[in-house]
Amino acid sequence: MGSIFVTDSAMRSTRRSRRRSPTRRRGSLRLEKKPASHLLEIYSSFSNDTPQAVAERYTRYGDLKKDLAALIIESLEPIHKRYDELLADPVELRAVVARGAVKASAVAGEVYRRAAQAIGLI
Numbered sequence: 001m002g003s004i005f006v007t008d009s010a011m012r013s014t015r016r017s018r019r020r021s022p023t024r025r026r027g028s029l030r031l032e033k034k035p036a037s038h039l040l041e042i043y044s045s046f047s048n049d050t051p052q053a054v055a056e057r058y059t060r061y062g063d064l065k066k067d068l069a070a071l072i073i074e075s076l077e078p079i080h081k082r083y084d085e086l087l088a089d090p091v092e093l094r095a096v097v098a099r100g101a102v103k104a105s106a107v108a109g110e111v112y113r114r115a116a117q118a119i120g121l122i
Contacts, residue, residue: 036055036061036064037051039061039064039065039068040054040055040064042068042072043064043067043068043071046068046071046072046075047071
């Protein structure tokens, strides 16, 4: 199982890691063959196409992996941009964290209240 990070250095490594994912060197892309099926599933998750539709567009694993890396990087670019913006502005970062804490507290407080009541703490 792998991970995708939105930090700059990890974003660059996404392209390398997708290219190095193991695949057969010969033959057509087939959904039932792993790891091609994994690559097709990942691609379809980012593109909203079905794995079958993605498989029909490719005859070579290398092309699929290259395009998958580009799609992942493009899809995560808005998140990466916002990440950089927040790191560059500590005041805004603290404000976002504070708003998130208020929202989480509202949800968690109710869950805690029900759990505490259920076990007799309140």
